[in-house]
Amino acid sequence: MAVPGLGTLINAAAIVGGAGLGTMAGHRLPDRVRDTVTDVLGLITLVIGGLDVASLVDPSLTRAVGSRAPLLIMLGALVLGSAVGAAVHLQRRLELLGDWMQRRLSRDEEAGSFSxxxxxxxxxxxxxxxxxxxxxxxxxxxxxxxxxxxSVMDGVICIAFGASLGWGVAAAALSVIAVQGSFTAVGATLGTFLPDAEIATISAVGGVLLLGVGLRILNVRPVPVANMLPALIAGPLLTWIVAITR
Structure with missing residues (x-):
């Protein structure tokens, strides 16, 4: 039996490896090739986000809250989550964290690019x-x-990201360790932590965030997606409230 957390460590290694390969290859690629790869990555991100948003019609969610409530729940979660994230300047704090890591780990890249x-x-x-x-x-x-x-998917994605965005992509392994490590700990201590309806809500809200990421990658609009991250917590909470009050 695998040791809990092994999957996340493999995932983190794939991200660092993919980012490294992409960064080394990126310096040898013409700008037009890197721009094309970035555009493709942005489009794929939009597709993945759209597929995740389809979780709004997941049977477990509609059974728990009804067929009309999921869209309102997602809207409420995004509004509440974005308000909280903007109030605490979450986007800026993440950018400052990236700047600090850049100063500590690299002297060759501009802080903005690393962030x-x-x-x-x-x-x-x-x-x-x-x-x-x-x-x-x-x-x-x-x-x-x-x-x-x-891990395989993330490794491929980070090759493309690394080619266009540099070594800052490798630092995303720390985010994966923190996020997935937390959910692994929850699973190990609390058993089945979230019902399927709440998981579907998180997937749908995460899909909207990915759509925002896609718009950023394509330089359509610099959506402050990081400010919306608290919506991933607000979503399942609203789902639970609606489900118990139906």
Missing amino acids: EGFVTASLVVAVGPLAILGALSDGLGRGIDQLVIK
Whole structure:
């Protein structure tokens, strides 16, 4: 039986390895090639986000809160979460963290570039259904299959990110360790932590955040996605409230 947390460590290693390969290859690629890769990555991120938003029609969610409530729950979660994130300047705090790490770990890159790589990659690899479900499964002793699949996906994604955004992408491994490590600990101590309806809500809200990330990657609009992260907590809470009051 795998040791709890092994899946997340494999995932983190895949991110660092992919970012390293991408960064080394990126310096040898023409700008037009890197720009094209970045555009493709942005489009793929939009597709993944759209697929995650489809969790709004997940049967477990509609059974728990009804067929009309999921969209309102997601709207409420995003409004509440964004208000909290903006109030505490979460986006800026993450950028400052990236700047601090850049000063500590690298003297060759501009702080802004390092921060963008760290924040953008973190929001892609640390937010999503596999990050939550895979980490919970790992903590419950059900295996690391989901996290191994996610590791392969993240490694490929980080090659593309590293080619365009540099070494800051590798620091996203710390975000994955923190987020997935937390859910692994929850799974190991509390057993089945979240019902399927709450998981579906997190996936749908995470999908909206990924759409924002896609817009940032494509330079359509600098959506402050990090400020919206508290919506991932507000979503399941609102789902639980609606479900018990129906």
